Amino acid sequence: MVFYLPHDCHEVCYLPHDCQVFEEDEACQVFGEDTCQFFEEDDKVITRGKWMPRRKAEALAAAAFVLAASLKRSLGSRSTAFSSAKKSLVSRSITFSSVRKSVALSKLQQQHQQQQFPLPVQPYSYSAFEQWFKAQRWEGKDLALTPSWSWFGISEALNGPHSEWFAGHDMEVVTVVAKHINRFLFMESIMRGGNEESQASLAMHLLILKLLEQDLVSGGRAIRALDVGCGTGWLLQAFALMNKNPGSRISGFDIDIDGVQLAQSLLSQPSAISWPLSPAALGPEQQRQQRQKRQKQRQQQQQQGQQQQQQQLQQQLPLQAPSVFRADLLKLGFGLEADARQELLPEGSFQVVNLGMAVLGEESEAFSVLTRLLAEGGCLTVPVCVRPVCVDGKCSADFRLYRRRGDTLIQEAGGYTVSFIAPLDQPKAGKQYTPLLGSRSPSVGAEI
The missing domain is CATH 3.40.50.150 (Vaccinia Virus protein VP39)
Structure with missing residues (x-):
């Protein structure tokens, strides 16, 4: 599973491409096993931690602000660790499936454009x-x-x-x-x-x-x-x-x-x-x-x-x-x-x-x-x-x-x-x- 996390736990993540991307094992290393207990194997949005899987994030991007609020409560005591982990992750951004993120962003933009383009009623008059x-x-x-x-x-x-x-x-x-x-x-x-x-x-x-x-x-x-x-x-x-x-x-x-x-x-x-x-x-x-x-x-x-x-x-x-x-x-x-x-x-x-x-x-x-x-x-x-x-x-x-x-x-x-x-x-x-x-x-x- 892939999860989205805001760049800063005090910020709001409005769209998937505004977030950091974490694989499950990487997220566990950063936030500890106690955080990973919230992960569900059926690939659904987690109710307690409010983590959003990649597939669901594209459809539920509007709900991403819940993630920031939840992380602030659950990770407040680990802000120092989170900051250092974030720097480490930024330095390794190329290793975090950059090609996959680019493709996903392109797909999202294409879907957004298609949704935005209106079509007149048919039959035409x-x-x-x-x-x-x-x-x-x-x-x-x-x-x-x-x-x-x-x-x-x-x-x-x-x-x-x-x-x-x-x-x-x-x-x-x-x-x-x-x-x-x-x-x-x-x-x-x-x-x-x-x-x-x-x-x-x-x-x-x-x-x-x-x-x-x-x-x-x-x-x-x-x-x-x-x-x-x-x-x-x-x-x-x-x-x-x-x-x-x-x-x-x-x-x-x-x-x-x-x-x-x-x-x-x-x-x-x-x-x-x-x-x-x-x-x-x-x-x-x-x-x-x-x-x-x-x-x-x-x-x-x-x-x-x-x-x-x-x-x-x-x-x-x-x-x-x-x-x-x-x-x-x-x-x-x-x-x-x-x-x-x-x-x-x-x-x-x-x-x-x-x-x-x-x-x-x-x-x-x-x-x-x-x-x-x-x-x-x-x-x-x-x-x-x-x-x-x-x-x-x-x-x-x-x-x-x-x-x-x-x-x-x-x-x-x-x-x-x-x-x-x-x-x-x-x-x-x-x-x-x-x-x-x-x-x-x-x-x-x-x-x-």
């Missing part, structure tokens, strides 16, 4: 989530990055500092789609890990959806859409909901394999979106299926639990989870084998392409590579640096929308000042790729 989120005391949580409602508040994003981005535009469809996506799920890893750069702001995402709305809706036709640097995958889920056609291929890639696996996992979860989808978020075929099965669903919902309801509704709707794979925009052929490149990123095949990092200019090879992915009439949304890259790796950029018309690439939208990461190792277009843009301004039109 935006209104219920808003009430739940605002009721939490986030400052007291053990999180690497404390969330704020600005991460999730759609109305606040539309009417906040970037309200001019959305002025005069009907944002109803974008709003409905955004409210159906469980953004908290896609932000959880950021709260835990603290890497805020892996996800764009909500206002930025809403701007992208606003610019691409017509191309994503596309009259219900099947399309191919690509998000380059997709992060946790929120934007991919939004692309899929806005398009609604089960024949579409919505995909994204990122350079980090762990991030790719995380995005794949999140996009496959039933809790990623709220079910059932409202009519505004459904295509005509999906609305027809919903009407036919509505009565049957009501009967089934009375007999099934919430999780089963979510899974069944997801199976009934012809929505497919977007695909995510690993690739590198800055490498030749995206760092893929020829067959994989042709399957995943064929040139001239995408109606929608979005880039999640800034390019250094229209003459950069990264920009050229992306434009060659566009099908006839396809569009590219991309931040283009208008100032040098700062020391933090970001640049002030103009967020633009380009469209391919025959042999010409035209800038249809721009003037949105943003800040994006801009890798400095972007080569200019060389022999491998012919720049799609000529020397003329894309706002006027450029020949290939």
Whole structure:
């Protein structure tokens, strides 16, 4: 058995890692056999001496103050011996299972973090989530990055500092789609890990959806859409909901394999979106299926639990989870084998392409590579640096929308000042790729 003892018998031991650790035989040597008579072989907390075994101490750390009071009474006459023993034990701290204590502390901290991280009620709905989120005391949580409602508040994003981005535009469809996506799920890893750069702001995402709305809706036709640097995958889920056609291929890639696996996992979860989808978020075929099965669903919902309801509704709707794979925009052929490149990123095949990092200019090879992915009439949304890259790796950029018309690439939208990461190792277009843009301004039109 292993027991915890405060560093000083006059102190209070609140947590196991604030205490000295003693094996049973060592404790007997320090405090004498009369103290050891209180030890029980069934590994339970001792009632008289108030010693706590290691396993129980993790669960009963709050009761550790009893130990200090008990030791003060029972060991008062041996304070001198205790002091010398403590010094001896400190000098031999490495021998007292330092590895085991480190592992136990790590486990305790991990359990503490898991207990502190709150989860919203299920099934997900935006209104219920808003009430739940605002009721939490986030400052007291053990999180690497404390969330704020600005991460999730759609109305606040539309009417906040970037309200001019959305002025005069009907944002109803974008709003409905955004409210159906469980953004908290896609932000959880950021709260835990603290890497805020892996996800764009909500206002930025809403701007992208606003610019691409017509191309994503596309009259219900099947399309191919690509998000380059997709992060946790929120934007991919939004692309899929806005398009609604089960024949579409919505995909994204990122350079980090762990991030790719995380995005794949999140996009496959039933809790990623709220079910059932409202009519505004459904295509005509999906609305027809919903009407036919509505009565049957009501009967089934009375007999099934919430999780089963979510899974069944997801199976009934012809929505497919977007695909995510690993690739590198800055490498030749995206760092893929020829067959994989042709399957995943064929040139001239995408109606929608979005880039999640800034390019250094229209003459950069990264920009050229992306434009060659566009099908006839396809569009590219991309931040283009208008100032040098700062020391933090970001640049002030103009967020633009380009469209391919025959042999010409035209800038249809721009003037949105943003800040994006801009890798400095972007080569200019060389022999491998012919720049799609000529020397003329894309706002006027450029020949290939």
